[in-house]
Amino acid sequence: MHSLNLGIHELENSDILGIDSLRSLRDLAFISDRKLLNLQYFKEFSHLEQLHVGGKVKNLDAIGYLEGLNYLSLHSISKLPLHFINRLKKLKHLRILLGGREHIQEIEENHIDDLEIFRIRGFHDLSHITKFRALTSLTIEDQAQLREIGFDRGMEALEEITISNCKGLARLSGMERLPSLRKLRVFKTAIDFDSFIRQKLPSALSELEFITSKSKVDQEIQDSLFKLGFQRWSI
Numbered sequence: 001m002h003s004l005n006l007g008i009h010e011l012e013n014s015d016i017l018g019i020d021s022l023r024s025l026r027d028l029a030f031i032s033d034r035k036l037l038n039l040q041y042f043k044e045f046s047h048l049e050q051l052h053v054g055g056k057v058k059n060l061d062a063i064g065y066l067e068g069l070n071y072l073s074l075h076s077i078s079k080l081p082l083h084f085i086n087r088l089k090k091l092k093h094l095r096i097l098l099g100g101r102e103h104i105q106e107i108e109e110n111h112i113d114d115l116e117i118f119r120i121r122g123f124h125d126l127s128h129i130t131k132f133r134a135l136t137s138l139t140i141e142d143q144a145q146l147r148e149i150g151f152d153r154g155m156e157a158l159e160e161i162t163i164s165n166c167k168g169l170a171r172l173s174g175m176e177r178l179p180s181l182r183k184l185r186v187f188k189t190a191i192d193f194d195s196f197i198r199q200k201l202p203s204a205l206s207e208l209e210f211i212t213s214k215s216k217v218d219q220e221i222q223d224s225l226f227k228l229g230f231q232r233w234s235i
Helices: 020-024 040-044 060-065 083-087 193-198 215-227
Strands: 003-008 027-038 050-058 071-075 093-097 114-118 137-141 148-150 160-166 171-173 183-189 207-211
Touching (some): 040 060, 050 060, 207 215
Parallel strands (some): 027 050, 050 071, 071 093, 093 114, 114 137, 137 160, 148 171, 160 183, 183 207
């Protein structure tokens, strides 16, 4: 068995991950709604490459022993520190959704190329985004308290950015430091289009979508982008 998907609602044995036959897994997904699931056994999961973990867990930092992990999704994990991610040298895809935390500043410079942040309560600080030096794709959605995203140093690899439904976000700056950026989508934020479009944008940027959800305003913006030579984001 190489893949397992578990939805755990009632479970007497919180040490289920200690079952020997699970140690050969390459792909594991589970969410524990009520029982505090013990993750200490991950020290023995030497083959695991993809992990989706959520809900009530203890010993979260044991994920740091998964040296071959390529994909990690953390679902409804609130406030527990994320220092263990710095030990995952092969990690390329990181997805954090739901739960609550103010930032992810525990994560140091890394090799992650795809970062997704969805609907995290209280999240308001992305000031260290340039620590993600290898990033090619960034997706931020449903972050009401996030006020600013700024790129204060060059990110040579970043090609795509999607920012959606971040209604408090008023500033997106430092775009000129993203020389490889090809696609940008800004949807339902507080960013002023006229101010945004006046900043220096990457020469590689060819697909730009900027939507306020106000039909008249959006049509005017679309007309302006068309005149500037931008295409709509292709799905």
